[in-house]
Amino acid sequence: MAQLIESLQRHLGDDFVVERELGGGGMSRVFVAFDTRLDRRVVVKLLRPELGAGVNAQRFRREILTAAALQHPLIVPVLDTGELDGVPYFLMPFVEGESLRSRLQRGALTVVETVRILRDVARALAVAHARQVVHRDIKPDNVLLANEAAVVADFGVSKAFAVARHEHDARMIGSNHSGSTTTAGVSLGTPAYMAPEQVAADPQASFPMDIYAVGVLAYEMLVGAPPFTGRSPQQVMAAHITELPAPIDERRAELPPALSALVMQCLEKDPADRPVSAAALVTALDDPQVMSGSFTPVAEGSGAVEVLRALTGGQRSAAKKRRTVWRWLIGSAVVIAVLTMVWWSGFRDGTREATDGAALPGAVESGTAALSLASAPSVAVLPFVYLSGDSTQAYIASAIADAITGALAAERDLRVSSRSAAEALQRRIASGDTTQLPVQTLVEGVVEVEGNRVRLSVRLVNAADGFTLYADRVEGERGNLFALEDDVAHGMRELLRAHFRLPAPDSVRR
Known part of the structure; x- marks a missing residue:
């Protein structure tokens, strides 16, 4: 340091x-x-x-x-x-003051405190959204409390990193894959606060992801914990897509009904069911019923319901809503399977765990585990997930993972886990144990087969903090499987060579 x-x-x-x-x-x-x-x-x-x-x-x-x-x-x-x-x-x-994260360590907030902070955050988002800037990482760490106001930091950082990273990787790897087409994307954020479409790396994800994060923020301020907690980060990410959060008024019964309804609306899975904009959210938070303290149910036709209806643009038909949710579930199936990737905070009692004593700044020396990690760059290719219904084609997932493992093993300066070690590591991660992983990076993938088409979603993940370093989707013909394997294996090898700054190979590339 x-x-x-x-x-x-x-x-x-x-x-x-x-x-x-x-x-x-x-x-x-x-x-x-x-x-x-x-x-x-x-x-x-x-x-x-x-x-x-x-x-x-x-x-x-x-x-x-x-x-x-x-x-x-x-x-x-x-x-x-x-x-x-x-x-x-x-x-x-x-900013002189404290972060909302620090304040939450002392327990849940009052309704008045919560609404005041939410108004400020929503106002900041309204300004940013009007300039076409999406925050993408609203969380207590990025909300700072000072002078009786809440200010929001780190606007644009997640997008700047994702776009700049993708442009670098796209230039490095190129897009001239034999018999394949590529669509790249990176999903960044903090697991507890990521909207379903953000978890799914939906390229159309936009302003509503910030509204969802505000809902998580409100839930945590009022209850003391986010909607999904006590699980591994990958399970939390999957929950954002597949599970409904417990109604907030069940966790804290004395909340004003209008406030409870607004928070739960922000947490809707479908972006179209959330408040239509941050400006509309500010309007809703200014409604007196949000802090009225009334314990009576919010009746049809009441002011709070009218406000919520105005936010969503009216009630959509049930059939349309079902179609939207069904489209969401189909589109997210691959991503849910990929969520075996390591997502963990990497901090305990304010101190970041060491994972690479030489390469990672701020790492602490912690015995032979840290020393062995520092000795050489390392990677594990976790078993790829096969999603299609025809089980006779499941070998394709193993074949692609093995091809990547073989290509990486050809790098003299890169330590590569064996297949059995990678399988054991995947079981360990799935159990929620992500402390002191024996490798620095993970390769994860999902394979789908439809007719003669093979689709592969692959990610390179930093095992230390769970950040996705690169994400790609590749399609090819099943009859040209060897070419697809070679393309993906070669691309991942080039990516890791650049990431770890390995010397150029002294032999002809495959």
Whole structure:
């Protein structure tokens, strides 16, 4: 950590004095620095090097500048952006106060506190959405409480990372696969707060995902925990798609019915059933019944129901709603299966667990496990999931996984788990045990066969923190399976070579 602070200090020069590192940060390392020119403190957010190494810094800067154009008292602005040794960073004001996460550690909030914070968050989102900026990672860590107001930080960061990462990977791997077509996408966010369409990596996911996250935020503020908790991160992500949250008034009976109804509406699985906009959500939160404390049921025709109806644009027909939900379930089937990927917070009692004592900044030395991980880059190709009904074709999933394992094993400087070790690791992850995994990266996939077509969804995941480093969907002909295997195996090998900065191979590629 000291070495990184020294590098950052040299880069920023005499105009800033780097004081300390803050805990948490998700995709970023977060530092507090003193701006000697303007006599103020700022926050420097540096993408974690293991994530930032594969990011197109120029594209990241362009995306961050879009968010920097947001000007509102409830939005923490971006002051500047740059690169440190090829890794992007950006500067934001230091907000005196505490995060909502810190406040929640003292227990659930009152109705008045909750509604006040929700109004501020919704107002910030309304401004951003009007400028076509989606936050994508609304959570207590990104809501800061100061001067009787709640301000929202990190607008645009998730999208900037996803777009810049995809552009870099697309350039690196190329799209000239023999007999196959490719559609890439990255699903980023924090599992407990991700909307169903965000979990499913729906390319049409937009503003409603922020509304859903606000619903999770409200639920947690009022109850003390998110709707889905006490499970592994991958199970939480699957629950967002497949399970209904317990009604909030069952968890806290004294809530005003109008507030309970609004929170549950934000948590609707179908984006079309949520409030139509953040601005409409602000209107609903301004309704006096939201804080009325009335214990009587909300009757048909009451003001609260009229507000909710106005938000959704009226009641849709049951048939249309069923069609939408059915489309959702079909479209999400592959993603649910892929959710065996490792999603875990990586923090215990405010301290991040060590996973790669050499490559990951902030790691702590923790015995032989950390030392062995630091010795060489490592990967496990988890058993691929086969979804189609014809069980006679299930061998295709194993064949593709084996092809990727074989291609990666040809890398002299890369440790690759055997098939049996990968199967044991998958069972361990499925049981919820994600502590000190023996590898740094995971390859996961889902295979579908329909007629003569084979569709493969594959992801490369950082085992340390669960972030998806790359996600791709490839289709090919079943009769050309060898070409499909070679394309995917070669692409994954090139991706990992770039990710770990491995030396160029000294033999002809397959």
